[in-house]
Amino acid sequence: MVDFETRIPTAYDPFSEAKEAGSAGAKEYVHIRIQQRNGKKSLTTVQGLRKEFSYEKILKDLKKEFCCNGNVVRDKDVGKVIQLQGDQRKNVSQFLLSARIVNKDQIKIHGF
DSSP states (O other), rough: OOOOOOOOOOOOTTHHHHHSSSTTTTTTOOEEEEEETTTEEEEEEEOOOOOTOOOOHHHHHHHHHHHHOEEEEETTEEEEEEEEOOOOHHHHHHHHHHHHHGGGGGGEOOOO
């Protein structure tokens, strides 16, 4: 007889890479994700910036540059996460590159 291995499908966890890393910024990647809210509303999250950066100052510049609202959320698993309203993935990645906060190879953009 043939043995079949059964796999139960599980939900996709967008933070799985960060959990494997151990702590925020352990692999030196900055993860930019989009999370769908209700209807057409969405939320952009930026995670993995180095701890010596001031998240509040970066957030202030992002909000002024893209004319959107946002805040800094403290997560017990991944550390500080910047949240912005709307789909700002490309804008945030260009901003981080132009401000020389991270290099191009350190950015990972996730989402649909």
